[in-house]
Amino acid sequence: MKFTGSKAHRRGFTLIEMALSMAMTLGIAAAILTMVQQQMSINSAVNRFAFLREDAPQINVLLTNLINQADDYSIHTTTSNAKAGTAAVIDNGRALRLRFRLPDGSFEYAIVSFEIVSGQRQLSYYRKGSNDQSWPSLPNWVVSSKPDVVNFSNATGILEINLVGKYGEEITFAGNPS
Amino acid sequence: MYRNRKHHSKRKGYALIEIAASYAAIVIVGLVTLRSTLNNITGQQWTVKQAMTDAYLTRETALASRMPFANIRIGSSPWPVYPSVSTQTVVVGKLPGGDNVTASLHRTRIADGNNLGSGGGSGSNDTNPTNTEAWKLQSVLVYKVREKEYVKTRTILRIR
Numbered sequence: 001m002k003f004t005g006s007k008a009h010r011r012g013f014t015l016i017e018m019a020l021s022m023a024m025t026l027g028i029a030a031a032i033l034t035m036v037q038q039q040m041s042i043n044s045a046v047n048r049f050a051f052l053r054e055d056a057p058q059i060n061v062l063l064t065n066l067i068n069q070a071d072d073y074s075i076h077t078t079t080s081n082a083k084a085g086t087a088a089v090i091d092n093g094r095a096l097r098l099r100f101r102l103p104d105g106s107f108e109y110a111i112v113s114f115e116i117v118s119g120q121r122q123l124s125y126y127r128k129g130s131n132d133q134s135w136p137s138l139p140n141w142v143v144s145s146k147p148d149v150v151n152f153s154n155a156t157g158i159l160e161i162n163l164v165g166k167y168g169e170e171i172t173f174a175g176n177p178s
Numbered sequence: 179m180y181r182n183r184k185h186h187s188k189r190k191g192y193a194l195i196e197i198a199a200s201y202a203a204i205v206i207v208g209l210v211t212l213r214s215t216l217n218n219i220t221g222q223q224w225t226v227k228q229a230m231t232d233a234y235l236t237r238e239t240a241l242a243s244r245m246p247f248a249n250i251r252i253g254s255s256p257w258p259v260y261p262s263v264s265t266q267t268v269v270v271g272k273l274p275g276g277d278n279v280t281a282s283l284h285r286t287r288i289a290d291g292n293n294l295g296s297g298g299g300s301g302s303n304d305t306n307p308t309n310t311e312a313w314k315l316q317s318v319l320v321y322k323v324r325e326k327e328y329v330k331t332r333t334i335l336r337i338r
Binding site (some may be wrong): 021045046056060157159160165168169171172174176 | 193197200201204207208211212215218219222225226229230232233234236237239240241243244245271272273274275276
């Protein structure tokens, strides 16, 4: 068996070199894993603020525009009570009934209610036009499905809408009909 | 033989540099990621507090507009006559987990210059024959985002 000069000097890695490279590799892998885990936990923390950051202000703008156009409101315990105009309360209401006076003197109504539809909590909007005989059975549209609880209150003399997110975050908006 | 050994030791040196470079790259990537994340979180805190304080001030505006005029000008008015200022700590909202977010609310009311003397002004029956009385109700909300302090104010004019 002949060895050429260059091949004779080729040798494998020593145990120390192998151990060192494996330790380095493990160190790098651990560092990357830690960074990924950290990033994921921070992303999760950031996502917990999504309701306060994105949804609540949008709901506020929408409801404020709606309430500003109304000339009267009442607060009720449930959607069905709001439709019937019964069981009005000043606090812990789940449905807000709004009345809009039209230019011809007639009225149309709207209900913004927090309710559970098909197992999903949502803030719904119902509309009853001046020529409609009854309320629609299903909401005309869903304002948002993000709040965990919505409380309508008039305990302080002004309309307050308290929005609670699913992580216990809370924000309260207030307003008066025009 | 000597040349080969030298060449081999050079290769070892390169390996050390490569490992050091990869560690440095990881540290740099980690720091950049951390910094951008911290920037995001700071921006988020700012946005959330803006939303909460804006919401709280809708309450102040609504209260100042709706409160009976007689209750505004009595001694126990929530808006005392300037330069007196009422100060209270208020909860403007709750963070995920239920922690309160607080701010400092300052209220005062400023008489219109043409109010009669009884209304805090210097007007007379000549300048104000209908005894019109006007007050500016001012609410100032002071809150902090990290170490920076911010101020928001709303002023409502009430006239009778």
